[in-house]
Amino acid sequence: MRRLTSTICGVMLGIGLAVAFAQPVDEAQKKLVGAWTATRAQRDGEAVDDVVGHRLTFTGNRFQIQSQDGKPLYAGTVRINPSASPSAIDFQHTDGELTGKSWKGIYALDGDRLTICDNAANLDKGRPTAFEAKSGSGYVLIAFRRAAK
Numbered sequence: 001m002r003r004l005t006s007t008i009c010g011v012m013l014g015i016g017l018a019v020a021f022a023q024p025v026d027e028a029q030k031k032l033v034g035a036w037t038a039t040r041a042q043r044d045g046e047a048v049d050d051v052v053g054h055r056l057t058f059t060g061n062r063f064q065i066q067s068q069d070g071k072p073l074y075a076g077t078v079r080i081n082p083s084a085s086p087s088a089i090d091f092q093h094t095d096g097e098l099t100g101k102s103w104k105g106i107y108a109l110d111g112d113r114l115t116i117c118d119n120a121a122n123l124d125k126g127r128p129t130a131f132e133a134k135s136g137s138g139y140v141l142i143a144f145r146r147a148a149k
Contacts, residue, residue, distance in 0.1 A: 028082035028109075032058045036114050036144035043121050045135030056114075056144060063091055074098060080107070088127060089116060106131065112146035 034057070041051035053068030058078060065074040076094040081087065084106075091103040104127040105118025119125040122138030133141035 024082055025080060028080055028087070029058075029061065029078075031109055032078075032080070032114070033060070034058065035147035037147045038142050039145050040143040042133045042141045044133060044137060044139070048140070051140075051142060055147065072096075086129075086131070089118070091118070114144040114146070115141070116144070117141045 036056045036058075038051050038054045038056070041048040043051075054073070055066045055068075057064045057066070061077050061079065063074075063076060063078040064072065066072055072095075074091070074093060074096060076098075077092045079090045079092070081089075086106040086108060089105045089107045091105070093099055093101050093103075101123055103118040103120045103123070105116055105120075106128055107117075108115045108131065115131055117128045117131045117133060117139055119128065119138055120140045121133070125138035128137070128139045131141060133139040
């Protein structure tokens with residue numbers, strides 16, 4: 001009986017911890033939901049003006065990126081870890097030429113401003129540790145502003 005009670009307590013504790021850790025992720029993910037427009041972009045130390053105006057949309061755990069003229073560019077699932085320092089974001093592509101590949105990145109959310117730095121320029125690079133895309137880094141740094149509804 002004591003073993004059964006210990007097992008039940010352990011399972012309940014595990015469920016409680018899982019719920020406690022899931023809530024910050026859910027809350028953080030809700031803050032990302034909506035459309036974001038790229039206002040500034042840099043890749044490997046160079047300004048990337050053709051990315052400015054792209055729209056990144058989050059719906060639950062899904063993302064889509066469209067060009068300025070509305071053409072779909074990338075889509076898939078997104079996973080975040082707001083507890084990481086800096087907060088981590090992964091874009092898993094499920095459509096198009098990057099199907100099965102992931103961008104590993106970091107993000108910062110400040111009101112209606114979102115900054116993402118990821119390894120889209122070079123998928124062989126690991127997750128960036130700072131919000132910078134220096135020459136030869138293999139990183140892309142994009143600043144977004146929440147789009148008007």
